[in-house]
Amino acid sequence: MSLWLTVIAAGIATFVIRLSFIGMAGRIAIAPWFERMLRFVPIAALTALVWPDLLLASGAATLGEPRLLAGLAAACVAWQTRNTLLTIAVGMMILWGMQWLQ
Template sequence: MSDDYLLLTLLVSGLCTFLIRLSFIAGERWLPRSERLHALLRYVPMSVLAALVAPELLMRDGVAHAAADNLRLWAGLLAIFVAYLSRSVMATIAAGMTALWLLQWLQQ
């Protein structure tokens, strides 16, 4: 792939991302202002995060892997538990990463 093609791809992707975000800002006056919509929009960040994290926890080499030897899954479950108890992003990240590193170290 040439450098020009890569640069064009990055520019077009950036422009599309910008236009998608702008559409919600500029189009706010046409969106309904209902309480139900606002209640539903509260769950968008959590669902996006789950969609980003779940494949890392449940897949290995493109194949579903939810077995007992899946260390990422165990570390993720611990992080979910810490998040539930502490409601702290930093505590969740620290617990999950520490658990993953510790489990990987113990497995060696």
């Protein structure tokens, strides 16, 4: 039940963000410092989820760790191709391959 309330609150928060400036009908302009900060939100928030999964998922960080290697390879694919689906596909293939070898 509390999970439902959490989700509804998250939905309201998202809706309020999206409505913010539209709802204020142009009476308030976006502050330059706020706009500058927003550029870094997805990078910072998503990286905070990625690094622990790559480096701490199995308890200790070593280069032989499947998630770390698969994640680094996926990052290279993302860098070269900017293709999200290809990035996911390569990352999963490498993870499965390494798990199969172990």
